[in-house]
Amino acid sequence: MSGIPTTGPGPGPGDDPSQESLWRPLRLLQERMDAEIERVYAERQIEGLKPSFVRELLRLHARGPMTITALAESVGRTHSALSQKVAAMRAAGWVETVTGEDARSKQVALTDKARGAIGRLAAEWRATEAALAELEAEVPYPLSRVVVDIERALERKSFHDRIVEQLATDPAWE
Structure with missing residues (x-):
């Protein structure tokens, strides 16, 4: 126990949301390629x-x-x-x-x-x-194209706004 009081629901023992990461494989790929360089x-x-x-x-x-x-x-x-x-x-x-x-x-x-x-x-x-x-x-959908498509999606709605919308549905954020 950290002694830090919590207000409302939060993660319990063993509940580690950092185990999930959609873009971790991308970061690891870049690290692997940098190691090759x-x-x-x-x-x-x-x-x-x-x-x-x-x-x-x-x-x-x-x-x-x-x-x-x-x-x-x-x-x-x-x-x-x-x-x-x-x-x-x-x-x-x-x-x-x-x-x-x-x-x-x-x-x-x-x-x-x-x-x-x-x-x-x-x-x-x-x-x-x-x-x-x-x-x-060699790949059907190049990463450079993914970046352009994500940038366009972020022009429609910022990453900040997307995060805030998700937080609004999470009682632990309140």
Whole structure:
């Protein structure tokens, strides 16, 4: 017992709704594919690189040093999420923070390590996209199409509204 009082019906012992997850297989699939990409890096002895770093590294190579805010906007991420990623990339030696145009601003820039690997990272990106296209051609309903269809459905009714409607029917939410 946690000692936290409950008001109304709630889950009982052994009742764990987290055992059900429609999209857990998708997350696990992506993790498995990312592990395969990491295996490609290991075979080429590219150490400390995560597949999730590559988009930002390629963007910095293409556009030059940027503030975290500008980099986050360019890849469609929040400042907070990208700040954490930049810290991880800096710890792994892929980026560094340099003084910006004025002494008060900081920009994220590629390190020599990143500049030396950028051609291979671009090649891996292209190969990964080609492999994904090949996979999608093998299945009757490609994931990229699923994403577009889900986005359209969410334009009709937001995910927030769908959750709120479901919660309205659950007495434990009250």
